[in-house]
Amino acid sequence: MFRHALIVSLVALLAACGKGEPVEQSIRPAMVVQPQPATEMMDAYAGEVRARLEPELAFRIGGKVTKRLVEVGNHVRKDQPLAELDPQDVRLQLEAMRAQVAAAEANLQLVKAERDRYKTLLGRNLVSRSQYDNAENLYRSGMARLKQVKAEFEVASNQAGYAVLRASQDGVIARRMVEVGQVVAAGQSVFTLAVDGEREVSISLPEQAYERFKVGQPVAVELWSQPDQRYPGRIREISPSADAQSRTFAARVAFSAGEVPAELGQSARVFIAHNGAVPLSVPLSALSAEKGQPYVWVVDPKDSRLKRTAVRIGAYAENSVPVLDGLQAQDWVVAAGVQVLREGQQVRPVDRNNRTVKLAAKE
Template sequence: MLRHALPRAVPVCLVFLLAACGHEEPVQVSISPAIVVQPQPSAVATQSYPGEVRARFDPQLAFRIGGKVTKRWVDEGERVKANQSLAELDPQDVRLQLEATRAQVAAAQANLSLVRSERDRYKTLLERQMVSRSQFDNAENLYRAGEAKLQQLKAEQDVASNQASYAVLRAPQDGVIAQRQVEVGQVVSAGQTVFSLAADGERDVLISLPEQAFGRFKIGLPVSVELWSQPGQRFSGRIRELSPSADPKSRTFAARIAFTAGQVPAELGQSARVFIAQEGVNALSVPLSALSAENGATYVWRVGQGNKLQQVAVRVGPYGQSSVPVLEGLTPADWVVAAGVHVLHDGQEIRPIDRSNRTINTAAKE
């Protein structure tokens, strides 16, 4: 009896087991993080030059007159506003000169009043024919000479007034004092540099170009700039200025690079590196760890829509110490996985991060 009931009970048990399994929660698939990078211009196709961030406008400030410095209100590194007083010369000499010209103007005005009265008197006498024409002409000439002398002395008074105002050196615009070359008590000449001002606003990168390759550089040539404080991130730029002559000691040509990428977090004095691509060579490079091979073909994992991976075949050049040039298969806007490529598969969804574990939005336009 038991032997016949057992085969019938087994299917019933299986039904209950399957029903119980149907109520289990679905398994959550975890999305693994993956370090991604963008292809960079290959070292075999670019040359890099060290540089320093400078202000685009950095005027050398100097007094317009000579004298002894009696006051200095700012030091290196201080921020200043437009028209702010920076230093002052001993004003005694220029004030005395201004007082002297004022006295001369007063004397000329008194003299002009006198010769004007004489001319008017001779004019009345001439109408009555009591003096000759030559006597009146002489009085008229004295009046004109007195008028001209007064105009001359008024101009000299304006110059003396300007000279007195030149005793105070003021900042022409907002900025930072980059260099100070004066001390209180020092005697300076007109035009001698007293301060160097790094004006607020645009920033440049100053580099030195070698003499043997100077001929291939020109104003407007596009470049990319990497800041020491922003490793791995490059900002677009262009050559804004080229020195027409080489430095007599280093035999290099100074060049200024202007940023074209909008707001760039470049601070004065920061170190930077400028990358200039060789003409006619457009190779990109990726880290060696980004490459994988299968059946004799080399490929990388590119991040596609929805952060899903795509296996992309590439043609590479000669391998370097830490990177390899990619001649075909990638564009500068692509993102590729830089590590752990041997455990990935096509269509896998990842969470893109950089080497500092920060999430990257690969869909954002560069």
């Protein structure tokens, strides 16, 4: 009786399924990564994100600092005031030069009138030629004196403007070396400005391996805020002399990619390959095998469907395995749950933070 009822129920269920609409299978998320250079074949150096240009800003005259208008971390615009000196001395100097200009102008009017009078008398033969020449020389001397004091007045006027330190370019105040009340000399560094634009990574290279590094050498940069993403770069410059205390050589690494989300002060790691080619690697959790043949699941960027791809691997590392053949750097590989996947299955690619990933190839 129970068997008969079960058969009838199954038949009814099948009939109902046949008449109803097909049930759409939900697209499951799949965590994906791109193959990265095998870290076992690379040296890693800690670094800090810095601006490409970091000019030291200083007053062009000396004096006592009366105002400091910005703090470290503030973003400033070109010509924005940053600090001010006590303007009393430069204002007095400017007033003194203004008075000298007025005196020179009055003197020039006097000697000009005298010259003109002697010129008229010379035409009537009432004065000698030498007397006229003396009046002419006094006039020319007065003109030269006026030109000189006007130039000195311009210098004093410029120095009055130099009492306000302004930003040379758009950027961020990276360092401050002055306090209100401090007396600074002309040219003494007051601020360090991190200019907007290109960012770099500052690293220190060990003395014992200095010969292995050269300008233009390709590297990979990993930001601590994005541990699963590496950006291509190159060594832009290497200091010719070692630091006196650390005995390391300062180097700057420039990003090769166009847009890199690197912010000032962020920590980073720079990976520099050993001599020879560096293979790609994938997480251990991305690898599976069948009949002794290892493979990974590669996601097609066109329709997000899976393709089983055979690979040739090297020696296992702690958390990853080098892939000697079968993958390209721009491929997207499923990094977890590979044992429940099947060929042609459509997935929704996500990263480790469950954010949807746009399957775009690396530049």
